Structures are given as structure tokens and as C-alpha cells.
Amino acid sequence: MKSPSKGKEQKKILLAYSGGLDTSVAIHWLKQKYGCEVVAVTVDVGQSDDLKEAMRRAKAIGASRAWVIDAKKEFAEDYIIPALKANALYEGNYPLGTALARPLMVERLVTMARRLGADTIAHGCTGKGNDQVRFEVSIMALAPDITILAPTRDWNMSRDEEIEYAKEHDIPIPVTCEAPYSIDESVWSRAIECGVLEDPWQEPPEAIFEWTKGIESSPNAPEYVELGFCEGVPVSLNGVTMEPLELVTALNEIAGNHGVGRIDHIENRLVGIKSREVYEAPAAIVLTKAHQDIESLVMPKDLMHYKRAMEQHYANLVYDGLWFSPLRRAMDAFIEETQENVTGIVKIKLFKGSAVVVGRESAHSLYSTDLSTYEKSDEFDHSAAKGFIYVWGLPLKVAGVVNSTKNGNGVLNEIAVKEEYSSVCK
Ligand code: ARG
DSSP, X not given: OOOOOOGGGOOEEEEEOOSSHHHHHHHHHHHHHHOSEEEXXXXXSSOOSOHHHHHHHHHHHTOSEEEEEEOHHHXXXXXXXXXXXXXXXXXXXXXXXXXXXXXXXXXXXXXXXXXXXXXXXXXXXXXXXXXXXXXXXXXHHHOTTSEEEOHHHHHOOOHHHXXXXXXXXXXXXXXXXXXXXXXXXXXXXXXXXSGGGGSTTSOOOGGGOSSSOOTTTSOSSOEEEEEEEETTEEEEXXXXXXXXXXXXXXXXXXXXXXXXXXXXXXXXXXXXXXXEEEEEOHHHHHHHHHHHHHHHHHSOHHHHHHHHHHHHHHHHHHHXXXXXXXXXXXXXXXXXXXXXXXXXXXXXXXXTTEEEEEXXXXXXXXOOHHHHOXXXXXXXXXXXXXXXXXXXXXXXXXXXXXXXXXXXXXXXXXXXXXXXXXXXXX
């Protein structure tokens, strides 16, 4: 990889600034090492940090300019919604809030780099996480000419050494550095790592949770919510029409209040490490359940089964940083086609940490009471089942006969089997 251009051509390094310790130290370190201008850019995807304060800090440390780009609406509409249509849960658990936010951040960073004439983008990811991969692979896809720097990975300082470096160089340390946890937030999920959580046996302490109530303190009465979908997109909450961002934000609040959306996941990172991740994702969990459920009402069996298999692949691909791949675009095109009839309402009961779908309706429902009922009105032709089972089971029966012959079940058995075989083959 090229190092940033020197001398006359040298322009600016654009730093993906989170406001945390790593990227705060990085502003100073990059300026020292490369002697060039560092511009701090924070892409707002719904982190609850005080981003204005972060900007002030970036400038105080020495960034020539500091920007916050509000990308929450785009994040909800162009990243969360496709992932929801794909029911994307990594390893069946994690709704991918961090993984989805990285390609959007890169999109915005690259646009900014072009506008400001920066030839280098730096990020503050460490060398053992997934985010370094997501950042770099996305930059490679969108701006192959841009030089990438990963100072945190290169300088190899421990956290304490970083704090020491910050003190030595009068870098204001963000307050969050006192907390033993590493937090990453977007409107789709809040991820918590480090501290006691590194011991997979230790129950996550109540104090780490901010979006969800504990079961002990959540309401003692259940609450029902109705989610309206239109072609796979959630469009209303309890009958009130909402844009995706507004809906996700409101549902995080409602479901979080009932303790819904806590996830404790031993996760397989792309870089080969198993890590213990704790998430809060109330809206993501409720919406995914509801979306899967309405799909099962309106989708033909073969299409749904095929899509379910693809969903896992989709989640892996997003997790692994390949958002900007042709495969993801092709999968999205397929998934979009499957959403044509995914319109209707899902009723969910929230209570003491659980979100259970308890009702669903759609004008495109393929559910037929006339066929499913056990009452008199039943229209299913029971006699047709006999011939169907004969044909369906025939290959197994033939194999069964052949295998039991091979296994040598004795002369008597063999005679019986032969008789059976000839009757099968008649
Ligand atoms: N394990 C998740 C992922 O790779 C979340 C990572 C959160 N990052 C963090 N710096 N705490 O997508």
C-alpha cells in the first residue's frame, strides 16, 4: 500500500473519527508522522454520543476541520431496510448494526475525500476486529486509488499506553475512556464488548444496558404492537404511518421498555477469533420476527425455503465486509422480487423480554381455512393423500427393500423382502 503522498502533492488525510480514545490519539499521531493536514469526519448513524463535543475535541487536538455528517435516514432506508428484507441475522443472532454502518460510513467518507481533495483515508480500527476489513474493503471497492491508513493497528500501543500518549501530548481524553467497555452504536443495534464480558461465563452486568430494561424492572403487563408492512418495508406502527428511521427509533423505545432485544452471542469473527458480544437491538429483533412471519403467510413454500437459505449467505456477506460486492447487489435484486406480496399487518406481544408474534393478516395471504380446518367445512380431499404418499415414499421404499436385502436379514426375511419388492415394482 502506498504511503500518503509527500511534499507538493501532499494534501490531506481524512480520518474516520468516532470521538473515542483511538481516533483522538490518531489525529495527533497522524499529524506528527506524516506532517500533513488531518480532517476529522464523523458519520452519524444514530450513536448517542455527543457528536458536537467530539468535533470540538477533534479541533482541539489539531484536526484542521471537523465534520459530522447526519446519515441516519439513509442508513435506515438504504441499509437497514434491505437487511430486514433479507431477515439478516449473523449466526442467527446479530442484526448487523455495526457491519451495515461501515459501508455507509465509507460511502460518505469517500464523497468527502473527493470534495476536499484528500488522497488518504485513515480509520481507527484495531488489527483484530471485523471493522478494519469492512472499512478497507469498502474503500477498495469505491475508491481504489485512495491510500488507506490504519494508525491504531500500526502503532501497537496498549490502551494504557494510548492514555499515557494522550496525557503527554495534552490530548483531551473522552470521558467514555473511563468505562471498561467498548461500545458501538447505530439505530439498528448497540454492541458492547470488553471488561467482564470477556469471560463468557460471566452474566452481563445490568449496568451495561442502556436501550433495554431488565426483566425484573420491565412492566408487569404485556403490550401489543401492530406493525404494518408494504412490499417488505415496515410502514406503520400501531396504525400510525412512519418513515423507517422514525419507526425503528420508536420501536427501540417500546420494545426496549419490555426488555426485548438483548443478545448474548459467542460470535465467529472474520479474522478467526471467537468473541463474546452483547447487543441491544429491540427494534431489529421485533421487526425481523414480524417480517419473517408475514413472509410465511404470503410466500409460496419453495420460494420461502430458497430465500431462507440465501438469507444466511446474505448475513455472512454483510458481516464479512462485502456490501459493495456484485453478489450483494444480485441478492438484493432477487430479494426485492420476493417482497411484492409482503404487505399486511403483524401483531406482536411484548412481555418480560420476549416478543411473540400472535397474529398476522394480509390481502395476499396464502392461508386457506377451507384447506387447513379440521371442521366440517374442510375442502381438502383426504383420499388424494394415499396416492400422493405412495409416489412420495416410493424411492425410500425401494431403497429400504434393497438395503435390508444387502444387510442379510436371513432367508425368511429375504423371501418376504422379495415378495415386497416385486409388489413395489409391479
Ligand atoms: N461484533 C460486531 C461486529 O463485528 C460488533 C462490533 C462492535 N465494535 C466495537 N468497536 N465495539 O459487527
